[in-house]
Amino acid sequence: MHELGIVFHIIRSVEEVGRQNGVSQVNAVTLELGEVSGVLEDYLQDCWNWAASKSDMLRGAKLQVVVIPAKTLCENCGCVYPTVAHGRTCPACGSGKTHLIQGNETMIRDITVPEEEEPEPPEPPAGTAL
């Protein structure tokens, strides 16, 4: 429903982390998306392609989505069941006192960036006092 807004926030966060790490180009972004986060991957990808092309750091970057299955815990009988199949009512005991334990994530897991060409700065010579 609000995929474009989500995409803008992902781009802003990734650009911030990129700048802190001296990154100029990002190849891919991995996003953990809960099954009941309300975010639809197809729409997200469409928005991503459009918005990423407008960012110097993210132009051409892929958005990789890892879906986190939704699970609900029944407070009455302790059973953990798949949320999408059964909703808020526990399939084991019929109680409505349940809460979601995972599946609502919209989390930026990591970014993939090109390895720098130049070698790492040399280690300081042994024995040098800091």
Add this chain to the structure above:
Amino acid sequence: MDKVKVLEIKQSVFASNDREADAMRHALKEKGVFLLNLMSSPGSGKTTTLRRTIEALKDELRIGVMEADIDSDVDAKAIAETGAKAIQLHTGGMCHLDAGMTRQGLEGLGLEDVDLAILENVGNLVCPAEFDTGAVKNAMILSVPEGHDKPLKYPLMFTVCDVVLVNKIDVMPYFDFDMEKCREYVLMRNPNAKIIPICARTGEGIDQWADWLRAEVAAWKNKDTM
């Protein structure tokens, strides 16, 4: 193939917005400005309720209103008629406001002569609930024709709201709206929610709503810590 490396981020998509929203609440606190985020479906009576709210409080509080819509300035004009300071924000197609957009709106409104700033969010029960605008309190309007089952269908909206105004109670006889069920469903999602039945058209219930708002504004101005 070129060598790549992976940088772990592990950060919620909403984290940067949440930080910006918290920073804004601190800034509002310093200035002594109370920001209310008002949300609802399109057509639930946000603008009419606001006009009534302004009438009830305009002699005690300096009120500024930001009207957020995808397009048009009809709402800002309607509010300006009440004498309150009003600006129109265009979201350019976006279905909600986030903290950054709200900050820009507050800058446009100007806070020097405002005690109570009200953000009329985009008419939508889904997206606005996801994004913290930096408001001190969230309120939403559920109107009778929408039905008492809305808290079940849009749980997050009812979870984030401090107050639910049930509007258009004058037409209850014509709809299958069950106020008791409505209360039950709202409290199921949010046991701390305050529910106030109102009729913005006739003014019924507006006193109780104005009392709540007046007390919250006073508490925010006097409170030492957040």
